[in-house]
Amino acid sequence: xxxxxxxVGRDLFTAGLNNSHSGxxxxxxxxxxxxxxxxxxxxxxxxxDLIETGLEKDDVNTPLASTEIGVHRAIYxxxxxxxxxxxxxxxxxxxSLLGDEIVPVDAExxxxxxxxxxxxxxxxxxxxxxxxxxPEVLREYRAAVVRGHGSxxxxxxxxxxxxxTASLQHSCRILCIARSLGRGPGSSK
Amino acid sequence: xxxxxxxVGRDLFTAGLNNSHSGxxxxxxxxxxxxxxxxxxxxxxxxxDLIETGLEKDDVNTPLASTEIGVHRAIYxxxxxxxxxxxxxxxxxxxSLLGDEIVPVDAExxxxxxxxxxxxxxxxxxxxxxxxxxPEVLREYRAAVVRGHGSxxxxxxxxxxxxxTASLQHSCRILCIARSLGRGPGSSK
Amino acid sequence: xxxxxxxVGRDLFTAGLNNSHSGxxxxxxxxxxxxxxxxxxxxxxxxxDLIETGLEKDDVNTPLASTEIGVHRAIYxxxxxxxxxxxxxxxxxxxSLLGDEIVPVDAExxxxxxxxxxxxxxxxxxxxxxxxxxPEVLREYRAAVVRGHGSxxxxxxxxxxxxxTASLQHSCRILCIARSLGRGPGSSK
Amino acid sequence: xxxxxxxVGRDLFTAGLNNSHSGxxxxxxxxxxxxxxxxxxxxxxxxxDLIETGLEKDDVNTPLASTEIGVHRAIYxxxxxxxxxxxxxxxxxxxSLLGDEIVPVDAExxxxxxxxxxxxxxxxxxxxxxxxxxPEVLREYRAAVVRGHGSxxxxxxxxxxxxxTASLQHSCRILCIARSLGRGPGSSK
Numbered sequence: 001x002x003x004x005x006x007x008v009g010r011d012l013f014t015a016g017l018n019n020s021h022s023g024x025x026x027x028x029x030x031x032x033x034x035x036x037x038x039x040x041x042x043x044x045x046x047x048x049d050l051i052e053t054g055l056e057k058d059d060v061n062t063p064l065a066s067t068e069i070g071v072h073r074a075i076y077x078x079x080x081x082x083x084x085x086x087x088x089x090x091x092x093x094x095x096s097l098l099g100d101e102i103v104p105v106d107a108e109x110x111x112x113x114x115x116x117x118x119x120x121x122x123x124x125x126x127x128x129x130x131x132x133x134x135p136e137v138l139r140e141y142r143a144a145v146v147r148g149h150g151s152x153x154x155x156x157x158x159x160x161x162x163x164x165t166a167s168l169q170h171s172c173r174i175l176c177i178a179r180s181l182g183r184g185p186g187s188s189k
Numbered sequence: 190x191x192x193x194x195x196x197v198g199r200d201l202f203t204a205g206l207n208n209s210h211s212g213x214x215x216x217x218x219x220x221x222x223x224x225x226x227x228x229x230x231x232x233x234x235x236x237x238d239l240i241e242t243g244l245e246k247d248d249v250n251t252p253l254a255s256t257e258i259g260v261h262r263a264i265y266x267x268x269x270x271x272x273x274x275x276x277x278x279x280x281x282x283x284x285s286l287l288g289d290e291i292v293p294v295d296a297e298x299x300x301x302x303x304x305x306x307x308x309x310x311x312x313x314x315x316x317x318x319x320x321x322x323x324p325e326v327l328r329e330y331r332a333a334v335v336r337g338h339g340s341x342x343x344x345x346x347x348x349x350x351x352x353x354t355a356s357l358q359h360s361c362r363i364l365c366i367a368r369s370l371g372r373g374p375g376s377s378k
Numbered sequence: 379x380x381x382x383x384x385x386v387g388r389d390l391f392t393a394g395l396n397n398s399h400s401g402x403x404x405x406x407x408x409x410x411x412x413x414x415x416x417x418x419x420x421x422x423x424x425x426x427d428l429i430e431t432g433l434e435k436d437d438v439n440t441p442l443a444s445t446e447i448g449v450h451r452a453i454y455x456x457x458x459x460x461x462x463x464x465x466x467x468x469x470x471x472x473x474s475l476l477g478d479e480i481v482p483v484d485a486e487x488x489x490x491x492x493x494x495x496x497x498x499x500x501x502x503x504x505x506x507x508x509x510x511x512x513p514e515v516l517r518e519y520r521a522a523v524v525r526g527h528g529s530x531x532x533x534x535x536x537x538x539x540x541x542x543t544a545s546l547q548h549s550c551r552i553l554c555i556a557r558s559l560g561r562g563p564g565s566s567k
Numbered sequence: 568x569x570x571x572x573x574x575v576g577r578d579l580f581t582a583g584l585n586n587s588h589s590g591x592x593x594x595x596x597x598x599x600x601x602x603x604x605x606x607x608x609x610x611x612x613x614x615x616d617l618i619e620t621g622l623e624k625d626d627v628n629t630p631l632a633s634t635e636i637g638v639h640r641a642i643y644x645x646x647x648x649x650x651x652x653x654x655x656x657x658x659x660x661x662x663s664l665l666g667d668e669i670v671p672v673d674a675e676x677x678x679x680x681x682x683x684x685x686x687x688x689x690x691x692x693x694x695x696x697x698x699x700x701x702p703e704v705l706r707e708y709r710a711a712v713v714r715g716h717g718s719x720x721x722x723x724x725x726x727x728x729x730x731x732t733a734s735l736q737h738s739c740r741i742l743c744i745a746r747s748l749g750r751g752p753g754s755s756k
Contacts, residue, residue, distance in 0.1 A: 107338035178286050200587060297692070476748060
């Protein structure tokens with residue numbers, strides 16, 4: 001399991017979807033979850049950066065987990081997801097400032113993520129409100145963006161959740177380039 | 190053969206021409222072809238990600254191949270190409286939304302790819318229509334862009350097809366920067 | 379200590395926050411400091427690129443240190459910082475040309491760096507004036523930008539100072555993308 | 568010597584200053600020069616990609632050298648340079664389409680490259696005209712840009728020529744970002 005966490009973490013950094021300390025990854029194991037350590041660098045994950053704790057019950061490891069653990073847990077408890085990727089893809093974050101959804105213009109985006117909802121909780125980071133609203137959205141959509149904050153994607157595997165995240169940023173980058181060239185549509189009102 | 194697939198796959202990711210799971214590579218071996226596995230990550234190709242199957246005849250491996258295998262096969266059957274690179278270069282995809290061809294403004298682009306046709310099939314991904322139209326185009330041009338989807342480049346070697354792909358994206362990036370600076374021409378009506 | 383210098387130096391280059399020879403890193407060790415060598419490449423630091431010298435007193439090693447050593451020393455002498463990262467993050471530098479402060483629009487930036495002062499010394503590189511003004515600012519702020527030059531961030535560890543730097547560039551990149559999409563605010567008057 | 572060629576070639580690719588097959592590097596050794604092989608990939612240089620041949624006299628190796636060997640030779644014969652880096656930095660190439668010189672707005676650029684001439688030979692690639700005009704310019708300037716083509720930088724070492732190249736692209740990138748934010752100056756009429 002360490003290998004895929006390392007690979008996804010490294011690739012998210014290389015592709016610019018996270019900076020040094022942003023983002024977090026998790027996978028569900030029955031009534032347990034493995035999540036990246038609070039303050040870890042996704043590009044350099046080591047064994048001790050993977051924190052295993054309860055899906056519902058806190059234990060001695062829980063305080064070591066990412067500050068976003070509440071949102072990860074809520075997603076597992078309310079959706080069939082087995083893995084979650086939270087990242088800060090810059091073009092997706094920028095587009096999230098402009099509307100309530102992101103609609104790709106490229107074929108891959110339209111196929112994989114035909115519509116990406118933008119959520120606007122009062123508090124963006126480690127939000128209790130998101131623990132309520134995000135799982136609802138991720139039952140219907142593969143990925144969502146928290147306005148001005150970052151993306152959450154849920155999948156059956158970490159690789160799959162990473163795929164939705166990477167595809168989201170790629171579509172958003174194409175959208176931003178197309179807009180800068182004077183092509184208007186793509187991100188909704 | 191694995192080494193050059195790995196190198197090209199890795200470089201396409203590092204340079205941002207593909208995201209985690211996009212793109213596919215193939216090479217022709219007589220009446221066989223080797224193509225990347227459906228759902229593989231080009232940045233992390235392993236031995237088992239190279240699928241060998243028939244150029245015309247399906248076999249037990251065919252279902253494991255990239256969903257774009259129909260287009261790769263059509264290119265080999267109707268052109269002298271020995272290798273094909275399909276990628277999602279973001280600036281090329283963005284420019285493809287704007288016109289029927291892309292015309293580089295930089296010297297390297299003008300020399301290697303003086304005109305890059307943009308195709309607009311009704312269906313962009315795994316398109317039967319592309320199996321008809323793309324080989325025609327690639328008999329005359331080194332690379333083409335499928336509108337809003339990605340590039341296809343054909344060469345005598347995988348390295349060569351990669352070269353046309355990388356040069357296409359580089360030229361398109363320069364075109365987009367130049368346009369953002371207020372220099373208009375480069376991509377035609 | 380070499381390992382963290384190498385990792386931070388490499389990541390700053392990979393993420394585009396420094397070019398080949400720009401930037402410098404240091405850490406305080408009591409009344410000594412370790413700083414990168416004058417003219418070293420942060421992406422390729424070796425043992426001999428870490429120069430140890432006095433915090434106040436010059437010695438035989440001092441002339442080997444980064445030309446910015448005066449600013450690093452002043453920060454250590456006048457603030458509780460134990461590590462300093464100087465980088466040239468391109469979007470932060472571009473925004474610094476436009477105002478006296480940078481105000482992030484993304485949640486991470488607002489949380490970590492709610493306001494980033496822009497300093498405008500008459501001389502930007504190895505500036506005596508900065509030795510006076512920058513420590514004052516870094517007692518109150520985690521990072522600051524020297525107009526048209528680069529960023530300085532101070533932390534308890536090199537990793538922490540790198541975190542402020544990476545977050546600054548990430549916020550500034552989002553700001554620039556948002557502005558290119560027609561969203562105005564973010565960097566002040 | 569191989570190690571520094573590999574490092575510079577790799578870094579130029581990683582930083583996006585060259586694409587797969589663009590650019591070439593050389594170093595002078597008395598009346599000989601070592602130059603990258605025609606068609607080599609700078610990100611993956613091997614022993615056999617370094618071609619040694621005469622500075623003035625052709626030999627059996629000369630046809631293996633980069634097509635730009637004429638320009639490299641002319642620079643060595645007419646300037647004190649001991650190393651030359653030719654690259655295709657995208658923001659520098661885009662800016663070269665707009666004026667006869669590039670004037671950085673950032674402190675590092677103003678210090679290292681206060682003015683970068685743009686040359687406009689009738690033929691950009693492997694240009695006989697450049698063999699005449701470029702050495703003149705590189706006696707006075709550390710780097711120059713051939714309009715719509717790429718940069719040439721000359722130094723006492725390969726590392727130094729790479730430094731001017733990387734700094735040029737960094738300054739040009741900042742210039743382009745600043746312009747997109749509505750700050751006008753930086754590249755002259």
